[in-house]
Amino acid sequence: MLFKQKKKKEIDMHNLPRHIGVIMDGNGRWAKKRGLPRSAGHSAGAEALKKIVTEANDLGVKYITVYAFSTENWKRPKEEVDYLMNLLLNYLKNAEQTLSGENVVIRAIGSRAEFSEEIREQIVKTEEFTKNNTGIVMNIALNYGGREEIATAARRIAEMTLDGKIKPEDIDDKLIGENLYTASQPDVDLLIRTSGEQRLSNFMLWQVSYAEMWFTDKLWPDFKPSDLCDAIIDFQNRGRRFGGV
Ligand code: IPE
Ligand code: IPE
Ligand code: MG
16 A cells, blocks of 8 residues: 555656556466466456556546457357456446446447447446546447447548548548547557557557557556556656657
């Protein structure tokens, strides 16, 4: 506890990342190390997530996007996918009570059509329930893929062009950004990936263009609020130039 407070004091509250992206990886390996089924790792991961969102909110971070299920994760065994869907449903139900109490705004990003009706309805319910909160905005990336997101934006823009609402020369990076799931939100400043893998795995391809990347070998269920503080402190010590000098 004391240690945590000490770390927090090292953070410059005037230079917080506005938007943090998190690739929560390593649940399966965490479980394997303990001789447990992969599902146990996913449950432990969901618990870790609550603490991280609460910490980010307490610090005053405005946006956090967490990668919970990718467009590629359907490739996993049916049993694991079913477990993840059930965990997701319960997480959303529970978040209405716990995270809303913390003033968190919960939004889902990704393609919803592939989910069951029960999950789709719960997503709408949780978003409605939390939309007037004033704390951190938490985007949960569900059936999310960066390429799918850009393709969806391209389709929408093509329709606007056909309808005569815009001309091809009106299409610029601002318009594309406004048609992504994260429209009106700032780009990702800090991208965190756990479990030692150093790749994007189709996460926020557009929004991370100038993000600072931070990797740790820790597996997601072991990731603690103090690790989030470490990542932010490291972020604050980097020289961001955005192509300038
Ligand atoms: C991340 O953990 C959670 C999801 C992708 C749903 P993994 O399930 O990918 O865990 P590892 O990478 O196999 O250890
Ligand atoms: C990325 O992790 C997706 C999520 C964390 C939800 P994966 O475990 O699916 O990614 P790869 O397969 O290692 O690239
Ligand atoms: Mg993984």
